[in-house]
Amino acid sequence: MIRFEQVSKVYSGGQKALSDVNFHLKRGEMAFLTGHSGAGKSTLLKLITVIERANVGKVSINGHDIAKLRRSQVPYLRRDIGMIFQNHHLLMEKSVFDNVALPLIIEGFSHGEIRKRVAGALDMVGLYGKERHSPIMLSGGEQQRVGIARAIVNKPPLLLADEPTGNLDPKLSMDILRLFETFNDSGTTVLIATHDLGLIARMKYRTLTLKQGRVLGAQELDQTDTLSGY
């Protein structure tokens, strides 16, 4: 699903963010991405979502070689990626419904279909019936879950989360992670970037640790992965 081959990224200021990163996240897998701030977590996520592009190496997402992707194709790739942010990036002046419906409106679904899917997504994150609320009226945990509902509403094959539990207490954090597990059970590939090591320790998933732009202890690309395609 996500494959990095000898990827390096240097920002235009000369700051080296990633060097020679290799890893492969299989379809249907769930993994954590961890490391200190400044270790390159955000850069790695930006390379996956094509906010930035690699200087060296090859990044493939869902079978698409990012280097060959034209600018006009980027939006269509992003529709296959559900993104969840620490500061959730909600539109505060719009209702919960409008926020969650945004990816569906962009894809051009009919009104009835949008209503059905938004209700389904909100139900899944435990916010059923709060469509008309404004995000400002909701608690931090609820806002985060609105962000998750928006990420999953168009059923993307890949879910990326950047510090999804950053502002939440341990109980709420665990709830959110359980939510990710249920998405993963239904076949979605999930990658969660977090520095909350306690949280990771309680769950037995693969962990990619970044340190100064390099992946520590990650399995090298094995031959079977290469043959299977992605």
Added chain:
Amino acid sequence: MNKQSQLTRSKLPISGQIVMFFIRHIQHAMASLGELWRNPISSFMTMAVLGVSLSLPAALQVLVKNAETITQSWNSAAEISLFVDEGRSEKSIQSLIARLKVYPEVAEIHYINRDQALEEFQRLSGFGEALSYLDVNPLPAVVMVTPSLKYSSPTGARELLNKLEQEAEVSFGRLDIEWLERLQAVVRLLERTVMAIAALLVLAVVLVIGNTIRLAIMNRRTEIEVMKLVGATEAFIQRPFLYTGIWFGIIGGVLAWVIINLLVWYLDSALAELLGLYGSELHMESLTLAELGQLVLLASFLGWLGSYLSVRQHLRAIEPS
């Protein structure tokens, strides 16, 4: 690699895509109008600026149009006087007139025979007494030719004059058009001035709309970032801004029309009074319905252009980080 090309395809069936394409356009157009309605004061300020800017070129257009109707009546006053050779019989003059009548360039012919010419000269010149001492009438017969509308311009009339002078009975012809040529030069200069001012004001309209849209884009920066993150295409993001520009243009155009009508109504009574002194019944004409349509169409195009230029420049600069 097949997947790469699939990336631009929507997940919906093709018929659904076409229907949704139109539905979304209508939704965006209505949403943009609603957005303007929600900020009535700032929207109205922009529209008022556009209305005033557009009303000036439109007013000049009205001015030129009215000036044309007036000069049109002067143009047809271009008459050619043909002086007939002395010693031609009345019969040969009648045959000349008959031949002239079939000229396609000739609209009207008025014949003044020698006696009539003398009579007229006596009446108008004030030399009546002196003329009565003459034994013979020194004045030639004159055929007044009014060119058809197509040949009433200075160049056309001159062309016709040259042609008429070829007739055997004609001694020479006269065309008093110098004043007409001067008038036309003045009108041409005015028209060109109008065009230059109109071009500048049209540019101002594009810039005003471009700037307004730029501010709108800046205000919605976070929203645009989020939309880009969840996979909105640039076409999708820019559409509401383009519709906003078009609405600005349409409403600005209608406003300009209202201003013009007020202006015409205000000026007409004064003009009627002035023209009344010259015994004319002319009235100022405002823009016709077709011209209103053209004005609004042009204005909406300018609105689209202004916002398109702005969107091109500023939307690309906003990228999620």
